[in-house]
Amino acid sequence: MYLPTHFEEPSTDALYHLIDAHPLGALILNTPAGLDANHVPFEIDRKSAGPARLLAHVARSNPLWQEARDGDAALVIFNAGDAYISPNWYPSKHEFYKQVPTWNYQVVHVHGKIKIRDDEKFVRGVIGRLTRVHEVRAGEATPWKMSDSPADYINELITKIVGIEIEITRLVGKRKLSQNKDERDRTTASQALAQRNSHEIAEAMQRKVAD
Secondary structure (H helix, E strand, C coil), X not given: CCCCHHHECCCHHHHHHHHHHCCEEEEEEEECCEEEEEEEECEEECCCCCCCEEEEEEECCCCHHHHCCCCCEEEEEEXXXXXXXXXXXXXXXXXXXXXCCEEEEEEEEEEEEEEEECXXXXXXXXXXXXXXXXXXXXXXXXXXXXHHCCHHHHHHHHCCEEEEEEEEEEEEEEEXXXXXXXXXXXXXXXXXXXXXXXXXXXXXXXXXXXX
């Protein structure tokens, strides 16, 4: 990924926060059939001994788990928001006419080594934790849990799922938030995004201005 220094996010904690907030990752592998991408919700395990890990699951009918070998290189891309930026939003454009359109975004690239976990206990744990987190985020007053369904039904579904573990070897984060623009241009552009309900990137830009 092209990464000018002024767009780099060096904080590991900040990158983990972006992943937690945007857990649907594009898992990219170089398989015998060529490059393949799967979109999978992940959780981050930072509590176990050793390197942090991404944990997820895929359908048993997905060939990914049979094509990937333990230790294969994996790349997971998390898109943490994006927005088009019009040059008309920059005050300097109206003075000097030397601005062009661009696109602002936040993204995290996680490099690691994949391991297939065809393990019922592992799969149950991943499903249970993902469910607890995202039922709460969905605003459910009574969050759904696996025990809400008949045990034999859940047990059958779990046999159709395979777990995935990715040992994280490198994190690369990019926040392209108009840091290369004057403060007044960043401020007015963020305000224009907020008016258009692109609140996530607007707020991220405003935080950069405040920094």
